[in-house]
Amino acid sequence: MNILNISLNSKEPEVQRAAAHSIMRLTESAEIKNQMLEVIRKTYAALPEYQKLSQRKLLDLGRKEVVKVSRNNSNINIHKVLADEFLFLGLYDEAAPELEASRLEESPKSKIQSPNSKSEDFEFTLAVFYKRGDIAHRAVSYIEPLWRQIPADFELELIPREQLELLYPAPYKESLVKYGLEKKVDPRFVLSIMRQESRFRADVKSYAAARGLMQFISTTSDKIAFELERENFKQDELYHPPTAILFGSQYLSNLFRLFPNQTAAVAASYNGGEDNMMRWLARSKTENPDRYVPEIIFTQSKDYVYKVMANYRVYQMLYNENLDKKQP
Template structure:
């Protein structure tokens, strides 16, 4: 059911016209359309948009009726939010108190506290003051709506120095140094100097042992706790010495010392510094390790082919971690390297039955065929399913009128409420409607991984195949990138600014566009599937050229950028690619590369009925100098 696949029905056309009438506030037309559409599936949307756009002139009783009648729809929460903003803007505080429900918005929370303090009962005032104190201390930036609450706390003499210090501590932890200095305006001149010294210590951690004596009390302790881990990134030995020398004089308790020891070890590990191995082992063998410190100890061991160390470190992991595909594979690799072929072979055989990255690698070690284990297609009674779930009726109509983004919101709220035993049917329906991200999410919620055709759809086949041929890269690899980046959501935008199916950064799109003669690099243009695939595929070709067709390095660079890959491969002795992948410092990129390689293998099977072995696509990484066996 693609958008605009069929001519609009009379009701669908009327719905679109009603929305246009609402935008121009044509009351006569709106009334007529409401009458015409009152039995239409999207009628609540007509009401919602009318009330939202014309909130100033909509009677409160009308809004209350909507909130009660449609309380099961997400539209009810959205309208309540608009109404609360209107009530605050027009200073209708008693009404605000009456209709407020807990909100995520800090501004709406502050409006509620302001209304409670000004117009609430004594109990409401007391509760609001306490909550407002807690909220203020947690704010990175103070919204305009919260200024009046801060003023109220001052007037009520509920604004304390401890609140200021707590917020300053948070701001410095978040490296919001200018805001921390601004927050110190409520302190004495002497305390302002303390804050400035504290900030200088954290900014320049090499000064820890020198300047920290200029401040005292809890500020010195906090400055030390915050600065030492940063110092460890530059000089782990100095950080360790500082901890040993000043932990007791500065009043650190045992828990704080252990926490800093872990942070020092991890900071050195992130850059694979020489000291990292000893620091991690010291933390972990004393029983003070965490899941992260143990994992990093294992990562360092496998990066350096220290197989005995790796086996010993795996034993420190929780049983759940040890039983994961990842560490079962690496246990087998370590045992194989140490000459225990029989045990390794048994582990590989078990893993090779799985359709995932480690299953494929394990199959390669003992030359077994890959197991894809697909589930049979699900029988679907589409009519019964749509009848049972009104949300599906709304989604179908939203798709028909090309309100695709709104349909996505409906999916978001709908899927968590589906009966678990019906999620596979919902996924089947979503795929039929070409709603691929929601088919994938349905199966994820159901924890059903074997419905390959639902989890790995192949839309946009023409531009994918065309650009694969044009750029001399695998179509399956393009699909693998798309599947990991966007799960086939054409309109998605990341918090970092990446856009569309292949999550291309606009800056990258402009660079690649100039190379291939494509000037369609605006954010809007990048949401167009064909254009996004052309630019993303050309970027994959660019990375392939940069890394001599090494798919592992190119995939890592697609996620983390070439500059990161350069750091991770600088002065690297030759290392098996599977070892390099699992020693990538960034967890996101480490998981990304494994997922894309796995997905590419699956897509190859779906597209061509055959696959290329991972081992044939993962050449060793690094210089030609061979690592000595340890």
């Protein structure tokens, strides 16, 4: 720790950043962690690789009052008119596609110039509107490529909140809270699995014919349908988000009964199967995830657990169990 403290006084920003980063990982003190975050924030300003993503501005789009006169229909961009109307009504799921179409009509791809701050702000605003409209995969597909340019050890607490919520959106709140709490599964954990399985694409189907947000194969979904007493269940019903969330919550509830209070084991079971997880757990002779996760012999499943648990930590930081936003 003395060496780290000496490094904090270095004149080299990268040395300071690395030392503060290490101290944050070694201390349990909230006060010290906040102090180190401030050190890191200052070093980012001097390190080009941490500045590759500029601040985006949320544009103030849409009309703000009821239209009292009729519009002239000549040379009108109908997509923009519809976007304004939907934004006025707070219907972001309808507004975002119309807003995107209006931009394409005004600036065809052949005429689009190199990105500038105005176009970047528009793309950011569009992603925020897609997130607000529960079309979360469009928000994630916008923000993830931008953040891949940034070092992976960028402190989560220093990511602008709006961008962090684009990386970790919480769509389908009503269904997640209803079925998650009903099945005694944290909705944030269901979200963490969903993010890894489908990146919130409700219509996705894998090469193994796994369907929907939670990526169920037919053998598992048929079993869950029987448990839920869903007669005449059809596999394509899994493309319906509330159905996918209900099935996912039921299945995760089953796994938690097998592995009580062991979220890492449940995540591993979701990907690699419960029988395999039982063997890995038995071989490790412990319920400490730091010891049994390394016993997972499937590389894909082990990587899956680490990613789901990282998702879960962020969702716990951003939202409470009812998926209401926590104060920054």
